[in-house]
Amino acid sequence: MASQRKIYVVGHKNPDTDSICSAIAYADIKNRSTDRRYVAKRAGQINEETEYVLDRFGVSPPGYISDVGTQVKDMDIRKSPDAYSYFSVKNAWDMMRENGVVTLLVKDENGMLEGLVTVGDIARIFMEMSDNKILSKANTQYRSIAETIEGEIVVGDHEACFRKGKVNVGAAHHEIMQDHVESRDLVIMADREEDQKFVIEMGVSCVILCLGAKVSADVRHMAEERGCVLITSPLDTYTVATLINQSIPIQHIMKKENLITFSTEDYTDNIQDIMVKNRHRAFPVINKKGKCIGTISRRNFMSMRKKQLVLVDHNEKDQAVDNIENAEILEIIDHHRLGSLETLQPVLFRNQPVGCTATIMYQIYEENKLEIPPDIAGLLCAAIISDTLMFRSPTCTMYDKMAAGALALIADINIEKFAAEMFQAGSNLKDKAPEEIFYQDYKKFMAEGGVNFGVGQISSMNTEELAALKEKLLPFMENECGKHGISQVFFMLTSIMEEATELLYYGENSEEMVEEAFHVQKENGSYLLKGVVSRKKQLIPALMQAAQNIYV
Numbered sequence: 001m002a003s004q005r006k007i008y009v010v011g012h013k014n015p016d017t018d019s020i021c022s023a024i025a026y027a028d029i030k031n032r033s034t035d036r037r038y039v040a041k042r043a044g045q046i047n048e049e050t051e052y053v054l055d056r057f058g059v060s061p062p063g064y065i066s067d068v069g070t071q072v073k074d075m076d077i078r079k080s081p082d083a084y085s086y087f088s089v090k091n092a093w094d095m096m097r098e099n100g101v102v103t104l105l106v107k108d109e110n111g112m113l114e115g116l117v118t119v120g121d122i123a124r125i126f127m128e129m130s131d132n133k134i135l136s137k138a139n140t141q142y143r144s145i146a147e148t149i150e151g152e153i154v155v156g157d158h159e160a161c162f163r164k165g166k167v168n169v170g171a172a173h174h175e176i177m178q179d180h181v182e183s184r185d186l187v188i189m190a191d192r193e194e195d196q197k198f199v200i201e202m203g204v205s206c207v208i209l210c211l212g213a214k215v216s217a218d219v220r221h222m223a224e225e226r227g228c229v230l231i232t233s234p235l236d237t238y239t240v241a242t243l244i245n246q247s248i249p250i251q252h253i254m255k256k257e258n259l260i261t262f263s264t265e266d267y268t269d270n271i272q273d274i275m276v277k278n279r280h281r282a283f284p285v286i287n288k289k290g291k292c293i294g295t296i297s298r299r300n301f302m303s304m305r306k307k308q309l310v311l312v313d314h315n316e317k318d319q320a321v322d323n324i325e326n327a328e329i330l331e332i333i334d335h336h337r338l339g340s341l342e343t344l345q346p347v348l349f350r351n352q353p354v355g356c357t358a359t360i361m362y363q364i365y366e367e368n369k370l371e372i373p374p375d376i377a378g379l380l381c382a383a384i385i386s387d388t389l390m391f392r393s394p395t396c397t398m399y400d401k402m403a404a405g406a407l408a409l410i411a412d413i414n415i416e417k418f419a420a421e422m423f424q425a426g427s428n429l430k431d432k433a434p435e436e437i438f439y440q441d442y443k444k445f446m447a448e449g450g451v452n453f454g455v456g457q458i459s460s461m462n463t464e465e466l467a468a469l470k471e472k473l474l475p476f477m478e479n480e481c482g483k484h485g486i487s488q489v490f491f492m493l494t495s496i497m498e499e500a501t502e503l504l505y506y507g508e509n510s511e512e513m514v515e516e517a518f519h520v521q522k523e524n525g526s527y528l529l530k531g532v533v534s535r536k537k538q539l540i541p542a543l544m545q546a547a548q549n550i551y552v
Helices: 017-033 048-056 089-099 119-127 142-148 174-180 193-201 217-226 237-247 268-277 298-303 357-367 374-387 398-411 415-426 434-438 463-480 510-518 535-551
Strands: 006-010 037-042 103-107 113-118 152-155 167-169 186-189 206-209 229-232 283-286 292-296 308-312 328-334 348-351 442-447 451-460 488-495 500-507 527-530
Touching: 006 017, 017 037, 017 048, 017 308, 017 357, 017 374, 048 374, 048 415, 089 103, 089 119, 089 237, 103 292, 113 119, 113 283, 119 237, 142 152, 142 206, 142 229, 142 237, 152 217, 167 237, 174 193, 186 193, 186 237, 193 206, 193 217, 217 229, 268 298, 328 357, 357 374, 357 398, 374 398, 374 415, 398 415, 415 451, 434 451, 434 463, 442 535, 451 463, 451 535, 463 488, 463 500, 488 510, 488 535, 500 510, 510 527, 510 535
Parallel strands: 006 037, 006 308, 167 186, 186 206, 206 229, 308 328, 328 348, 451 488
Antiparallel strands: 103 113, 152 229, 283 292, 442 451, 488 500, 500 527
16 A cells, blocks of 8 residues: 555645545545545645644644645656665676666665766776776775676785775786886786785785786785785786776766756656756656655656546636646545536546535445544534534535534534534634735636636624724735736625625725625625625625626
């Protein structure tokens, strides 16, 4: 299960209690009835009412997801074999060939990226064969030298490094070698014992004996006394001389500065231009813990997997999480009018004329014969109470009342007492900024004639608090109108106890829209709409019809 792709169950932006609780419930339903992995998410900040409900039933809030565009983690990240800076070039080359990669990531012991080596970097080593000091410049370990030439260290410290001097092939006479071999050099030679003693006496750091030459006791003794490393190899002199540069550690050739890396959380829209401008064969990928987990290339865009989503409590594109068009929608469970979302493939779309998506969730539990856990029963009951304004909303149906009653029994709550506590928690707005209040439950709509308008709503049992909010919100609404393509803004101050809404407005023709829709006159800069408590069923349809009458 842990390795499966996640399917996100997410509600709308500016989520209300129904949006959050239905996402949690549907993820539970799917995880218990299928072999897929579903995760509840939220597309916005949780309000006080929902926070109270989650705390009351001991349920953690869903994780936040702001954008469902494809990310690096949605690509086929190529796993990289573990390579460390002390590996020899030969080790690196063998590893790249065995794994079919052209870029090798070099990590530290904690999996953090230290650098990278490419095939081109290794090719340069062979082009620098004329640099006979490259081994000492790279502080090459004698153990690495021995492994590269298939040899064995017979005298000397395996962990010591060749730090100073050049590489010589000791094939010349003593007089000639004397002019070319210097103290601390490394000498490759054959089996002549007198030549071996001669270079050891000169103070060389290392002697490599080829063709499996035997080391005499005298030579071994001389080497031990003078601190000279002796290595024997079964290979011939030419082959040893050809291979020896491959023993240098890759830290000497790896790129360490100005590396272009991507995070698993990066959005692919943001990295495409970087990949085009920097035409590397592969780019390292770093996870959220800072560890390097593999590479991606431009080719990976061909096999990119879109995020898979189930949408609950909405089917409008403007209300959906950002970049919804770049995700794969699998299902929609909703109770609102049909909106503007489009899908490339057919989806399971369940839309019922009930007062709350949570009511549909209750029905799905029943249909699948799944026992509803008490905590989730509490969440769903709270969502129904919230969306139907404790059954006062005209959107409320017999199914909502029946579901809420059954869920209250499972959760062991008294509906009226719980509703009062929940609404009180949700209407505690004294210390909130106007922006926070305005966007707490705000949705955008598009009417005939290209009219885009936004509607926010606060429902409270405290009429005095609602009156105080009016003074805060009117100046803010003037400032917000015109932003994000919105030409009109409305705000519903809904009194649950009085079953009425004071409607605030701002924007061109906004007054005409309200008066056309409800045939009312404004009072003290707002409109009193008696009996109007539902945005979905009462306000929006009326405003839509008014827009059609005015603009079409």
